[in-house]
Amino acid sequence: MRFFVVDVVFPIFSLKELDVYQVAASAPLPSPSSIVGALGAAMGRLGLCRGVQCMEEARRSVRVARPVAAGPLVKSPIVLRRLRGVLEERRVPEGLGGFVKFSDAMSREYVFTHFLRLLVVGDVDPRALYLIDRLGDSESLAAVLAVRSFSRAERCDGGVNVAVVREVARGGGFTLVKMLDEGGSPRVFALPVVRSGGDVYEPSLIEVGGEVLCVGDVRFPGGHGW
Numbered sequence: 001m002r003f004f005v006v007d008v009v010f011p012i013f014s015l016k017e018l019d020v021y022q023v024a025a026s027a028p029l030p031s032p033s034s035i036v037g038a039l040g041a042a043m044g045r046l047g048l049c050r051g052v053q054c055m056e057e058a059r060r061s062v063r064v065a066r067p068v069a070a071g072p073l074v075k076s077p078i079v080l081r082r083l084r085g086v087l088e089e090r091r092v093p094e095g096l097g098g099f100v101k102f103s104d105a106m107s108r109e110y111v112f113t114h115f116l117r118l119l120v121v122g123d124v125d126p127r128a129l130y131l132i133d134r135l136g137d138s139e140s141l142a143a144v145l146a147v148r149s150f151s152r153a154e155r156c157d158g159g160v161n162v163a164v165v166r167e168v169a170r171g172g173g174f175t176l177v178k179m180l181d182e183g184g185s186p187r188v189f190a191l192p193v194v195r196s197g198g199d200v201y202e203p204s205l206i207e208v209g210g211e212v213l214c215v216g217d218v219r220f221p222g223g224h225g226w
Contacts, residue, residue, distance in 0.1 A: 001063065003150040003215040006118040006129050012110040013140035018178045018186060026109040028073050028201050029163060029191050030135045033180035035065035035118055038142075042131035061122050065182050066162040068117035068218050069192045069203035076199060080108045080139070108137075119162050119218050153213035153220075159205030160212055160219045161192045168226045173204030 015034055016024040040058035043049050049057040120129065129147045134140050159172045166176060169190035181187045193201040211222040220226070 001121065001123055003153055004118075004120040004124060004126065004129055005068075005148040005150070005216050005218050006120060006132070007145040007147075008116050008118060008132070008135065008142050009114060009145055010116075010135070010140065010142040011114075012112050013136040013142070014108055014110045015136040015140070015179075016108075018180070024108040026075060026111055026136075027177045027179060027191075028075060028111055028175060028193050029067040029069060029116070029177075030118075031067075031179035031189075032065045032163070032182045033184050034135055035067070035120065036062050036182050038132045038135050039065070039120070039124070039128055042128040042133070043125070045131050046125065046128050048125060048128065059183060061124050062120060062182055064119065064121035064220075066119045066164075066220070067191070068119055068162050069201075070117045071113060071115050071203065072196075073193060073201040074112045074199055075109055075201070076112060077107055077109045110139075117218060119215075119220060148216055150215040153215050153222075155222075156212050156214040156219060158212060158219065159207045160221055161203065161205055162218065162220045163189045163191050164206060164208065164221060164226045166190050168208050168221060169206050170209050171207035174206045175201070 014026045015030055017027050036058050040054040043058055044054040126147050130144050132144050133142055135142045166188040173194040174190035175193050176188055177191055178188050190206055192204050192206050194204045196202045208221045212219055213222045
């Protein structure tokens with residue numbers, strides 16, 4: 001088992017919060033399941049698996065997949081228009097009326113940021129981590145800048161800067177959001193960001209009850225169940 005710190009850049013991303021319907025509010029950070037899903041898709045492109053098997057293979061390979069807040073975030077709603085019929089009917093509509101029929105619009109919230117980090121723990125092929133190209137919906141294009149690998153973690157002091165389940169958080173600053181964990185089960189997570197004004201979120205540290213481990217500048221709880 002190894003520890004991987006993945007540096008990701010992208011202009012925007014959107015990950016719909018659970019239990020919302022028409023107005024798709026976004027979580028401020030990617031969920032553990034979205035990171036596993038992105039890794040599974042990358043494993044498929046690498047030829048390590050095929051189709052739906054890739055998600056299960058990614059879940060078997062990953063023990064922990066958590067977002068790390070590395071800079072300020074801004075959430076903003078937009079109106080997204082898509083020409084769904086072009087893909088569904090495999091043809092281009094004729095005239096303005098055809099385009100209106102083929103298109104629809106929806107209100108969706110996006111997170112504007114430049115840089116995030118991911119912590120991935122498990123038996124993962126690092127080549128697949130470099131091939132992650134989306135985190136969130138189909139418009140959430142991402143690019144991996146670097147993947148750092150560590151064979152062990154060091155003990156350190158202070159709070160953690162990764163997402164943890166609500167029960168582990170003891171203090172500090174965090175935002176509670178219901179998301180899917182690495183196995184696809186809904187959990188309430190404490191995210192290491194705090195709202196500083198309007199829809200601007202700043203990175204924070206979460207206090208936990210047990211030991212804290214570090215790989216590079218990523219800090220996370222020791223033990224299991226976090």
